Structures are given as structure tokens and as C-alpha cells.
Amino acid sequence: MIADSVEADANEVHSRLFLNTENLGKGGTAAFLEPRQSDVLFLPCEVRSFCDPSFSSKSHNATHVTMKRSIAVAERSIRTSHALRTGSICTSCQRRWNSVSQRPGSDRVQFPGAVNSRFTTDLKFARATEEDAMPTFRVLDQEGKLVDKNREEPDISDEEALRLYKDMVSVSIMDLIMFDAQRQGRISFYMVSAGEEGIAVGSASALNPRDPIFAQYRETGIFRYRGFTFDDFMAQLFATKDDTGKARNMPVHYGSRKFNVHTISSPLATQIPHASGAAYAMKIQNLQNPTEDPRVVACYFGEGAASEGDFHAALNIAATRGCPVLFICRNNGYAISTPTLEQYRGDGIASRGVGYGIDTVRVDGNDILAVREVTKKARDLALKNGGRPVLIEAMSYRVSHHSTSDDSFAYRAKVEVEDWKRRDNPITRLRKWMEGKGLWDEEKEKELRSDLRKQILTAYRKAEKEKKPALSGLMSNVYAEPTEEQIEQMATLRKVIQKYPNEYDVSEFDGGLDGLTLDKK
Amino acid sequence: MARPLINTAGRIARSIQSSSRRTYASHPAKARLNIPTDYGTTPLLSHTSKAALANPELSQGAKNGTTSRINLFSAINAAMAHALRSDDRVLLFGEDVAFGGVFRCSMNLASEFGEARVFNTPLSEQGIVGFAIGAAVEGMRPIAEIQFADYVFPAFDQIVNEAAKIRYRAGSNAGMDCGGMVIRMPAGGVGHGALYHSQSPESLFTHVPGMRVVIPRSPAQAKGLLLASIESPDPVIFMEPKILYRAAVEHVPSEPYTLPLSKAEILKEGEDITIISYGTPLYTCQSAITAAEKDLKCSIELIDLRTIYPWDRETISTSVNKTGRAIVVHESMVNAGVGAEVAATIQDKCFLRLEAPVQRVAGWSTHPGLGYERFNIPDVTRIYDTIKSVLDY
Numbered sequence: 001m002i003a004d005s006v007e008a009d010a011n012e013v014h015s016r017l018f019l020n021t022e023n024l025g026k027g028g029t030a031a032f033l034e035p036r037q038s039d040v041l042f043l044p045c046e047v048r049s050f051c052d053p054s055f056s057s058k059s060h061n062a063t064h065v066t067m068k069r070s071i072a073v074a075e076r077s078i079r080t081s082h083a084l085r086t087g088s089i090c091t092s093c094q095r096r097w098n099s100v101s102q103r104p105g106s107d108r109v110q111f112p113g114a115v116n117s118r119f120t121t122d123l124k125f126a127r128a129t130e131e132d133a134m135p136t137f138r139v140l141d142q143e144g145k146l147v148d149k150n151r152e153e154p155d156i157s158d159e160e161a162l163r164l165y166k167d168m169v170s171v172s173i174m175d176l177i178m179f180d181a182q183r184q185g186r187i188s189f190y191m192v193s194a195g196e197e198g199i200a201v202g203s204a205s206a207l208n209p210r211d212p213i214f215a216q217y218r219e220t221g222i223f224r225y226r227g228f229t230f231d232d233f234m235a236q237l238f239a240t241k242d243d244t245g246k247a248r249n250m251p252v253h254y255g256s257r258k259f260n261v262h263t264i265s266s267p268l269a270t271q272i273p274h275a276s277g278a279a280y281a282m283k284i285q286n287l288q289n290p291t292e293d294p295r296v297v298a299c300y301f302g303e304g305a306a307s308e309g310d311f312h313a314a315l316n317i318a319a320t321r322g323c324p325v326l327f328i329c330r331n332n333g334y335a336i337s338t339p340t341l342e343q344y345r346g347d348g349i350a351s352r353g354v355g356y357g358i359d360t361v362r363v364d365g366n367d368i369l370a371v372r373e374v375t376k377k378a379r380d381l382a383l384k385n386g387g388r389p390v391l392i393e394a395m396s397y398r399v400s401h402h403s404t405s406d407d408s409f410a411y412r413a414k415v416e417v418e419d420w421k422r423r424d425n426p427i428t429r430l431r432k433w434m435e436g437k438g439l440w441d442e443e444k445e446k447e448l449r450s451d452l453r454k455q456i457l458t459a460y461r462k463a464e465k466e467k468k469p470a471l472s473g474l475m476s477n478v479y480a481e482p483t484e485e486q487i488e489q490m491a492t493l494r495k496v497i498q499k500y501p502n503e504y505d506v507s508e509f510d511g512g513l514d515g516l517t518l519d520k521k
Numbered sequence: 522m523a524r525p526l527i528n529t530a531g532r533i534a535r536s537i538q539s540s541s542r543r544t545y546a547s548h549p550a551k552a553r554l555n556i557p558t559d560y561g562t563t564p565l566l567s568h569t570s571k572a573a574l575a576n577p578e579l580s581q582g583a584k585n586g587t588t589s590r591i592n593l594f595s596a597i598n599a600a601m602a603h604a605l606r607s608d609d610r611v612l613l614f615g616e617d618v619a620f621g622g623v624f625r626c627s628m629n630l631a632s633e634f635g636e637a638r639v640f641n642t643p644l645s646e647q648g649i650v651g652f653a654i655g656a657a658v659e660g661m662r663p664i665a666e667i668q669f670a671d672y673v674f675p676a677f678d679q680i681v682n683e684a685a686k687i688r689y690r691a692g693s694n695a696g697m698d699c700g701g702m703v704i705r706m707p708a709g710g711v712g713h714g715a716l717y718h719s720q721s722p723e724s725l726f727t728h729v730p731g732m733r734v735v736i737p738r739s740p741a742q743a744k745g746l747l748l749a750s751i752e753s754p755d756p757v758i759f760m761e762p763k764i765l766y767r768a769a770v771e772h773v774p775s776e777p778y779t780l781p782l783s784k785a786e787i788l789k790e791g792e793d794i795t796i797i798s799y800g801t802p803l804y805t806c807q808s809a810i811t812a813a814e815k816d817l818k819c820s821i822e823l824i825d826l827r828t829i830y831p832w833d834r835e836t837i838s839t840s841v842n843k844t845g846r847a848i849v850v851h852e853s854m855v856n857a858g859v860g861a862e863v864a865a866t867i868q869d870k871c872f873l874r875l876e877a878p879v880q881r882v883a884g885w886s887t888h889p890g891l892g893y894e895r896f897n898i899p900d901v902t903r904i905y906d907t908i909k910s911v912l913d914y
Binding site: 243246253258265276279280285478480481 | 731
């Protein structure tokens with residue numbers, strides 16, 4: 001008898017464990033919560049304007065951490081949740097229809113997965129190669145002249161044009177010096193941006209400095225445009241005590257809270273879904289803080305990284321959640337040695353955007369004014385109607401080796417590279433345009449180059465002599481607070497170093513062995 | 522990820538109800554040890570309001586409040602509702618969470634807090650976790666749901682290479698971290714989950730500095746530990762034993778409260794053996810202890826790890842230094858499982874006090890095949906037998 005009743009209990013547990021699909025519409029078999037049928041089944045369908053001021057909430061307090069109840073918090077929360085609930089923040093997230101039915105005799109099919117698809121009796125496969133490739137937007141030709149004489153002059157001040165030019169040249173000179181520095185064994189690794197300076201600097205110039213950026217690694221120009229000094233670059237490259245990354249990352253993996261650029265990590269494409277999530281945070285925060293300028297997120301990646309699953313995941317979720325994010329693909333023809341023909345067979349990366357329901361444009365990445373204009377328009381578009389993603393494919397050519405660990409002439413002809421270098425690159429194109437306007441000449445060019453070279457070498461020499469960070473950097477910041485296990489391990493390491501002083505050189509680290517501490521706050 | 526069980530669960534459930542004979546999950550007629558847990562009487566759950574409020578870890582507010590008798594999914598639901606209500610940075614998303622979730626954990630939350638904060642994502646685990654990381658580094662506190670722990674692997678790269686390392690690689694760039702991010706996932710055996718609805722992959726994440734791994738054993742614990750995880754400045758993987766969602770019912774304090782992370786809980790004091798476990802197997806351990814203490818005249822200490830990493834090494838070593846014997850019990854495979862880490866630490870910290878080798882009772886080094894679950898997951902008999910052999914050593 002006892003066994004029987006136990007068995008009956010177990011029976012019930014099993015039968016309740018998973019959802020009874022038949023009862024789903026009635027709120028499942030939940031015994032402990034009484035679901036309201038209407039709430040469970042239907043999301044709010046109102047579609048109201050994102051910017052409607054009647055849905056504004058009190059200013060969002062970013063430092064609020066405590067979960068304790070307070071009247072103020074509850075009030076704000078009620079207001080915000082009301083705003084977020086009733087003023088649907090995402091028109092594109094709404095269901096596209098409320099019910100799906102097929103009207104008799106209709107020439108359109110209303111399957112839930114593809115509304116408004118026309119019936120056809122003509123069996124025809126959509127062919128990827130039938131149409132021309134998506135056009136590439138450009139403003140200047142290779143001689144730095146306006147392609148369309150009827151178009152207005154580019155919307156850029158002389159001062160800003162000079163800034164873009166100087167930032168591109170800064171990056172290209174630093175690249176040459178640091179590539180050599182790696183060859184001489186002064187730093188462990190380097191990656192240049194040659195040929196792609198225009199994409200980074202041009203797009204960064206069209207963003208708000210408060211727009212968060214997620215980058216891959218060949219976007220040094222972003223950091224320069226946002227305010228990185230040569231000292232900042234060198235601290236990271238030489239992994240000195242002034243490196244905000246605490247000498248933990250490989251060279252070129254820059255990051256900065258001050259300039260709103262997230263730390264670069266080596267795994268490719270992982271930053272793309274981050275950008276979608278960060279953009280969703282922007283969307284919520286833009287709504288919660290209507291008095292502040294709305295922000296978007298920019299995310300950079302190469303055409304090789306776009307083959308990763310994270311690219312797919314990121315674009316799809318950004319589209320479904322209406323995230324204000326600019327996906328900026330640098331299509332430079334190669335992923336290390338792999339040419340694009342082995343990377344994909346569609347029309348580049350741009351053709352995929354449309355498939356995700358994302359507004360997409362292809363731009364000449366060697367034309368910095370075109371990149372700037374496209375990014376500016378894309379940013380406006382991303383903030384429209386509650387937010388949405390935009391895909392920009394910037395075409396260019398990777399003039400350099402992939403990195404200091406790569407000799408690209410093992411897989412491509414030197415003449416091809418030389419041809420690109422000579423025929424078309426973003427720096428000479430903007431220079432020609434500026435010369436055409438009387439903004440620039442040979443003398444200024446010489447002066448700029450010599451001045452930048454001096455500045456870079458000064459920062460280089462200073463960083464080279466600088467100490468490494470304190471040894472605590474080995475284990476701090478893994479968690480917000482060090483764990484007991486870590487504190488014990490640091491004590492063990494200290495003992496070993498003290499026992500075998502000749503086996504370790506701690507003098508190059510800030511504070512020497514004294515820097516090897518890990519205290520609980 | 523394919524999720525066939527969701528679609529067939531109802532059919533399975535109905536077929537069980539309509540038939541007097543079960544084809545699985547029964548126990549032999551003469552069994553004395555291997556009988557199912559009676560959640561209605563187990564001392565591991567608070568069966569009265571008084572017992573629930575006696576927990577010294579509760580905040581004063583919770584202690585002075587009332588309780589309600591709820592199951593584990595309702596406790597998770599209550600915790601998330603509180604988090605969403607008290608902090609407008611909290612978001613909740615994943616596959617099918619908007620209508621309430623396939624295990625009902627997010628019931629009514631979309632209607633109460635709006636589809637902007639509680640929403641469905643496309644079916645992509647790497648997207649869900651990557652999206653959560655991005656929201657977290659920009660100041661939100663996302664609760665991301667992975668529908669089954671078995672499907673967390675597509676997000677493994679995002680967890681290991683990104684979430685866990687973001688604060689470290691950002692260095693002194695303050696605030697560039699994933700604090701407040703919680704990745705919830707139903708885990709563990711359920712009787713008929715087979716290969717892809719049964720796994721407990723916690724040890725894969727305990728090998729990753731930067732992540733916290735938390736597994737509650739009961740409704741009251743689920744609420745307190747989940748709220749602590751959402752408050753935590755570090756990213757947390759929160760594994761919910763799915764077999765307990767409806768089975769484990771107890772009195773849970775109605776007020777919000779947190780329970781400490783990285784702190785083990787001594788569930789029962791004893792003198793002769795320390796048994797260390799977490800999640801569902803604690804109930805099996807309790808049954809085995811009851812039988813063993815009666816049969817073998819011994820006294821056994823039972824400890825719930827609660828946080829699997831970084832774990833409370835001190836409570837465990839203190840206990841084993843007292844008892845001199847230790848057994849670690851978990852559902853997932855024994856090879857390189859949590860038991861290996863705990864056992865190695867015990868032999869390091871308690872070597873001179875050990876009177877028997879540290880034993881691990883865990884899943885065998887195989888996969889959770891449908892028909893063999895009761896032979897694979899540690900049962901009362903295996904734990905009982907291990908207690909016996911450790912005492913006899």
C-alpha cells in the first residue's frame with residue numbers, strides 16, 4: 001500500500017514535470033500560480049511612438065545597485081515599466097498580424113512564416129547570381145574628384161577634413177614604426193590597418209563620442225579619432241604600467257571606458273551579438289532618459305568573421321528586437337590567407353543583411369567621405385521608429401600582411417598588393433581632394449609626417465623604458481573581489497619566488513615583489 | 522537546438538495518467554532503499570512557516586514577514602518578479618519566456634513588466650548569451666534563459682572567452698564587466714530526459730575563472746540565491762534542477778531576501794562522515810543517511826555546496842577535519858567532475874585527519890541513455906553502500 005501511494009506521487013511528479021501541451025492555452029498545468037489566460041497568450045499589441053513624451057520616465061540612476069525596496073525606486077519602476085509596457089518601444093518587435101487565415105480565392109499565401117507571398121505556378125528557383133552585385137556608394141573618384149558633379153559638396157568642414165586626414169596618417173605611420181618594432185623583437189605582435197584607415201576614421205567621425213563601439217582589431221583609427229594619444233597606444237603595445245588593460249592582452253587589443261570603446265578580444269565575431277545587446281540597452285536607456293541625446297552602438301568586423309555563427313545570431317536578434325546598432329563590415333578580400341571566394345558565394349556580406357530584414361548599404365571603403373556620409377545616414381536610420389539595425393559593408397583591400405606573424409606573399413602576388421597600394425588607397429584619395437580645394441600641399445604633408453614620426457618615436461622610447469604593472473595584475477579583476485583560493489595561490493607564488501630568487505625577475509614590475517598582493521577589500 | 526521533449530511532453534504525461542502501468546521510473550516491489558523521494562516529508566524542505574522563517578541567513582525583513590507554500594518554479598518566478606520590479610535595469614529573455622516559459626518560470630512577467638523587458642529571442646543560444654553580455658557591459662542586469670542546460674554548449678565560447686574574461690581584460694577600465702548577468706538553465710535528470718534533457722554541465726564551468734556557478738536545492742534557496750546572483754558583481758550561471766520545479770514544495774518567505782554566494786550550508790550535523798552534494802542528489806543523500814544512521818549506528822554530516830564555484834572550501838575542510846571521512850555526490854559524470862576538485866582539495870587540506878579514501882558517488886562515465894537513467898544517476902543504494910564501505914575501511 002505504501003509503495004503504491006509513493007508510486008502514485010511519483011506518477012504525478014512525472015506527469016506534471018513537463019508542459020502538457022494540450023493545456024498550454026489554459027496556462028499549462030501549473031498548480032501553484034493561477035495564470036490569467038489573456039495575459040499569458042497575448043502580448044500587448046499597441047504600437048505607439050517611441051518618442052511619445054507621455055511615456056517618459058524619471059532619469060535612470062545608473063549607480064542604483066541595491067535591491068532593497070524604497071518608495072522612490074518603486075515609483076520610478078512603476079513609471080518606467082508602464083512606459084515600457086504601454087508605449088511599445090519596438091514597432092518591429094510587434095507581431096505582424098493578429099491572426100493568420102487564408103481567404104478563399106486569394107492570390108497571396110498567408111502562412112505565418114511568410115505573409116503576403118504571392119502564389120505562382122511558374123516553378124522558378126531564386127538565383128543568387130542573376131542580378132548584378134549590390135552597388136558600391138562613392139563620393140570621390142580615385143583622383144579625389146567628386147564623381148557626381150550635380151551632387152552637393154560633401155558636408156564636412158575644412159577643419160574636420162584635416163582631422164580625418166591627420167588621424168589616418170597617424171595610424172599609418174604608427175603602423176610602419178610598430179611593424180618594424182615587432183620585427184626587431186621590441187613588442188610581441190602587431191597588426192596594421194593599411195588600406196583600411198578610411199573605414200575606421202571615417203565611420204568614427206560620424207558617430208556621437210558617447211556611442212559605444214565594439215571593434216575586431218583592425219580599427220586602430222577609431223581609437224585615434226576618439227582621443228587615444230600615442231602614449232595610450234604605446235602603453236598597450238609595450239604592456240606597461242600605464243596600460244589600462246594591465247598588460248593582460250596581446251598588442252593591438254585596445255579598450256577604453258573613457259572613450260566608450262569596448263576592449264578588443266581575439267575570438268572573432270563574439271563582439272557582434274554584444275553590440276546587439278548593448279544596442280538594446282541603448283534603446284531602453286534612450287527611453288528611460290529622454291532628456292539625453294539618444295545613442296546607437298557601432299560594431300566592426302571583417303568579412304571572414306561574418307562567417308562565424310555569432311554574426312548570424314547577432315544580426316537576427318538585432319533585427320527581431322529592433323536594436324539601434326550599425327554593423328560595419330570591413331570587406332578587405334582576405335581572412336589571413338583565405339580569399340573571399342572561399343569565404344562565401346553570395347554577393348558579399350551586404351546581400352545577407354536584406355535576408356535578416358536589415359537595411360543595408362555597400363560603400364567604397366577607400367573613400368572616407370563616402371564612409372562618413374553613409375555612417376551618418378545609417379545612424380539616423382538606426383534611431384528611427386524605436387530603433388533598428390543597419391548593415392554597412394565597406395569594401396577595401398588588405399594592403400598589409402594579416403599580422404606580424406604572417407607573410408602574405410605566400411598566398412597572393414606581390415604585384416597585386418603593389419597595384420592596390422599605388423592605384424587606390426584612402427589616404428591619397430582624401431589628400432588629392434584636399435589639394436583640389438587648396439587645403440593641402442606637399443610642404444604641409446612633409447611637415448605633418450615628420451612631426452607625427454617624432455611624436456610617435458617619443459612615446460615609443462618612453463614606453464619602452466616604462467615598468468610593467470604590479471604583479472597583482474596576474475589575478476586581480478578575475479572576480480570583483482579576489483577569492484580565498486586566489487589569495488592562497490598568490491601566497492604560494494610569493495613563497496616560490498622568495499625561495500628561488502634567481503629564477504624570477506620581478507624588478508621590471510611596478511613595486512617588484514611587493515606588488516604581488518591580493519587583498520580582500 | 523532541437524527540443525523534441527517540449528512537443529512530446531504532453532503526450533507522455535497523458536499516456537502515464539491513462540495507464541495503470543508505467544514503463545519507466547518505477548522501483549522494484551521489495552526495494553527498501555531505492556524508493557522515490559517523498560518531498561512531502563523530507564527534512565530538507567520547510568514544511569511549516571515557522572521552519573522557513575527560522576533560517577538565520579534571512580534578512581530581518583524576511584524573517585518578520587509571512588511565507589507562502591510554493592514550488593521551485595514559482596520561487597524562481599517570485600525572485601524574477603521582484604528583481605524586475607525593484608530595478609529597471611533588469612531584463613529577462615530567452616527562448617519562449619514571453620508566454621511564461623516551457624517550465625512556467627516566467628509566468629505573467631511579460632504582462633506585468635512589458636514586452637520590452639521580458640521577451641522572446643530567436644532560437645540561438647550563442648545569440649542569447651552574447652546579447653546578454655552586451656546589455657550587461659552597458660549597464661543592464663540581464664537574466665538570460667537557456668531552455669535546457671544541454672543546449673548551453675553553442676554559447677560556451679561566449680561564456681568562457683567573453684563573459685568570464687571581460688572584467689579581467691578591461692583591467693582598470695572600471696565598469697566594463699558583466700556584473701548582474703545571470704544565465705539561468707534547467708539542468709539535471711528528470712526520469713526520461715535522455716541525452717539532451719538531462720545533463721548537468723556544471724563542472725565545465727567550474728574550470729572557468731570569472732564565472733560563478735550556483736545550483737539551488739529548494740524553492741526557498743532558489744529565491745534567495747537567484748536574487749543574490751542578480752545582485753552579484755560577477756556573471757553567474759544558475760542551474761535549476763528541473764525535476765524539482767514542481768516536485769519540491771515548501772514554505773518560502775514572501776519578502777525579498779538574498780542568500781550568500783560561495784557559502785556552503787550544513788544541512789545536518791554529524792560526527793563520522795561528511796557528505797558533500799548539491800541540487801537534487803541532496804534528497805537522495807538524505808534518504809541514504811536516514812537508512813545508514815539507523816542500520817549502521819553512525820552519524821553523518823550533510824553539506825550543500827550551493828555555489829559550485831568559487832566554492833566554500835573552508836566549511837568543507839572544517840567538517841572533514843572533524844569527521845575524518847568524506848563522500849562527494851553529484852549527478853553528472855564522475856570523470857573530472859566537481860567531485861574531483863572537492864576530493865583533491867580535501868586530501869590537501871585534511872590529509873592527516875583522513876581515515877578513509879575520499880569517495881565520489883556520481884554518474885558513470887557514459888551518456889544519459891533513456892532506458893538506463895536509474896542505473897546511471899547516483900541512487901540511495903549506491904550512496905548507502907559507499908557510506909558502509911567508508912565506515913568499514
